[in-house]
Amino acid sequence: MHRRAYLAAVGTAASTGLAGCSSALNVLGDDPCTGENCHIGMSRTEFLPEVYEVTVGDTVIWKNTSEADHTVTAYESRIPDGADYFATGDFDDQASAYDAWHDDRGGRLAPRETFEYTFEVPGTYEYYCIPHERAEMVGEIVVTE
Structure with missing residues (x-):
């Protein structure tokens, strides 16, 4: 017993x-991204983490860690003055990125694919996923000196 x-x-x-x-x-x-392979992951409708802080000159790597297609698309009016526009698919502006997605899924980031961008101007950068914007899949990069 x-x-x-x-x-x-x-x-x-x-x-x-x-x-x-x-x-x-x-x-x-x-937080599916830690280390060198990526800094920001993606769930079905979220960037993980939603807010990420870097310093000028740092490169951020997003990785689609979900099973859905996504985009990383800057809000053109919500990036610092003098900063270059960024989006998966290397579009020059938000309207082109939006149109390309709706025409033939241009700028698509498939599962396990990555996208990277180097931030050269300090400030706050807001971005979103085109197909999941209504689900509030948005993120923010804060770039400091």
Whole structure:
């Protein structure tokens, strides 16, 4: 009888310990990009993290970590004066990126693909995913000196 009580106590302790590890893994799983392969990941309708801070001259790498197609498309009116426009598909402006997506999915970032951009002007850059804008898939890059 004491053996069963001992095994039950050990099993409960092990489960509790593993539950802690499991929740830690879930927290880490919320941010699919850490390290050099990418800085910002994507869920079905979110950029992860939504706000990312870098310094002038840093390159940011987005990776489509979901199973849906996405875009990274700057809001032309919400980037600093003097900054170059950026979007997957290398479009010159927001209207071109929007039209290309709606014509034939131009600028598409397929699952596991990456997009990178180097930020040369300090300020706040707001961007979105064209097919998921209505779901509020938006992000922000804050560039400091």
